[in-house]
Amino acid sequence: MPLTTYWLEHAWLGTYAEPGVALEAADGRITAVRTGVDAPPPGAVVLRGFTVPGLANAHSHAFHRALRGTVQVGSGTFWTWREVMYGVAQRLTPDSYFALARAVYAEMALAGVTAVGEFHYLHHGPGGTPYADPNAMGEALIAAAREAGIRITLLDTAYLSAGFGAAPEHHQLRFSDGTAERWAERAGALKDRDGVRIGAAIHSVRAVPADQLSTVARWAEERRAPLHVHLSEQTAENEACHAAHGVTPTRLLADHGVLGPRTTGVHNTHMTDADIALVGSASTGTCMCPTTERDLADGIGPATALQKAGSPLSLGSDSHAVIDLLEEARAMELNERLRTHIRGHWTAAALLRAASADGHAALGWSDAGALEPGALADFTTIALDTVRTAGPLPRLAPETAVFAASAADVRHVVVGGRTVVRDGVHVSVPDAAGALADAIAALRD
Template sequence: MQVTYWLEHAWLGAHVEPGVALEVRDGRITAVRTGAGGPPPGAVVLRGLTVPGLANAHSHAFHRALRGTVQVGSGTFWTWREVMYQVASRLSPDTYFTLARAVYAEMALAGITAVGEFHYVHHAPGGAPYSDPNAMGEALIAAAAEAGIRITLLDTAYLSSAIRNKHSGEPPNPHQLRFSDGTADAWAQRADALKDGEQVRIGAAIHSVRAVPAEQLSTVASWASARNAPLHVHLSEQTAENDACLAAHGVTPTRLLADHGVLGPRTTGVHNTHLTDDDIALLGGTATGTCMCPTTERDLADGIGPAPALQAAGSPLSLGSDSHAVIDLFEEARAMELDERLRSRTRGHWTAAALLRAATADGHAALGWPDAGRLEQGALADFTTLTLESVRTAGPVPGLGAETAVFAACAADVRDVVVGGRRIVRDGSHATVPDAGPALAEAVAALR
């Protein structure tokens, strides 16, 4: 099937062009025609500013049920985690599908065309496997398909509750039993049954050096390497993780991962908050990526990671909404710059174009979709259109489309979203989940 989309304004990676025609066939862009003037006959007209589809490189879909609840009182990361465990304990394949379908629809409405789902709720409460050991993961894949977005299921090894010593971890606590496969070998055997699809990539994740004993890290890394699959890991999110790793192993978590073959260009460290200079050099020198999640990091008071130093060292940056305190990749992009301004008291650490690339092309690459996130011939036909007539985006300066998107727009300004050439959001409404708001309310209520 061939369709032509006419874009009133399009950000083509370096600049904004008016009147761009994209020809799409079989889910890919086959031609980009600039200077097209008015819409050609039969074209689908997208008014506003069109950018490549956004990639949410780090998601825990069930955390969406925590929004608002964990804002009562003050608390810490660790008290937040106890509330998270309570929600996780109520999940089943059916309830997870219902919740994730609505969460992924919320993402689509925010312009997100691909999600990296860091998935560790594998089994039934108590740890017994479902009759289909991948029932929970398959529920997430099905939910993304119904919402119309791509998913990279980052199936996560989560085997222990804490570092015990150099050779082993503490057993999972009762809440964590359903996360664990017991060993990395058992995790790999279960994950083997998950398959890629047209809009699905299967990747791997190490929850953290706390949750995977050092001697089993290489098993997960080898599994991902054999499949050329993305590999993600929560890294130095909390100072307590660093302290425990140093006490048991005499090295930082980053060095421990390097020593066990985890780092490399297919690997992304999530958060990368509390790093030494040597850690930064290791991550950059191995081209290991960094996924920053500013709205979650500030919500949990985790700290501000050294993103400028990481990028300067050679670590590509991507963005995620993580716990979904908000789902808005434009907010994540500007927060990375604005948080750094507060810390350094200087402006201009990234251009708007660089921030938008982190939210698009670099995010897709981190999720195993290197042919997405760009409006160019041969790329996947995934793109997002923002209105230029809202109270936030009205009156843009000609040519400053990236600046308008990153520093003025928000998720509510998304009007149209196309994934694989198919329009899944039309004029601000989702094509297959028109009741995303009520659906989210009902799904969240069932888990509280």
């Protein structure tokens, strides 16, 4: 790929907004960053607004996007929401999942996301019958991300039980490989490739029997791959774990070798002080998903305590009630303000780091998330002249981006030195809204 020069009107260089930055990229990576460049160099691609490293959506269930609007009708709990989710899952095929995920990932790109962690457990055909290619559904997601122009870490998920050893229920048969060993055999056929990382996930302590947790953990350790797990999302899960094993879910994971620096607990909402200490001392990450956690009435997790204990924070849109990493970052801070009645738990710079560098690290992309030589040439430009962002001084662009901007203010997105979004339009999926509407309509009864 030839050398391309970008002129960034304003750029986030880790802790501050810098005006007039010339960034050069070749072969998918940043090769030079020069500050104090007051005017665009000849031939440069001009990116007006505030350019930040690409955003990482560290927790996604692509097919949940089909639930938006539907599950917001009436009342209920996480568990009633889950029944609606099962209904959508039953209707997906590799072809329809590709169409839906391509549109969902295009929506993510339009929101400034350059990498997604797809927590993938919809493996098999109806009734649990494997497809001719046992990884047909996972490969459909990989192909969808490629066509949408974003990187993907496919977190292939072990989901074996309806709860603490109980056999899978009818709706869960598509998720289960039967045993962790058979899960490992199937997942082992998936391979890293350009723009793709293969990781692992334990759906939850209720969905993987305790004596099989270590099999999944070893699989990830041997491959030095990311390992994610839904952790203490619901108080009912904690209570059931206590009843079955006499310990918290966090303690159970620790006892079976699951915690560690390549592991990320998703949600980590209902934790004891001892749980927080375990997660932090193991340098296990925490992926907060505030828009989903509030949509499902899950609760507000102890993000500040987890970070102070040593747990890096990342962000995800999870069920895609909305897809907006800026809103996730903002919500994490605002939720904490509501909980504590105190403002200012994280700076805008810290929240941007959670949405970019730390999110990429949680997904195995340690060479992304910074505007510096050698990093992947993945970056996002946020407009500073919309009705939401106009007015503040340019030096306050980080605060403007986090506390005022939304996904609708994303103007340009570059992934690996290739333009994915230009002037607010997806280059390869120009009618992303229509693609979403068509893919979701095809799944209705």
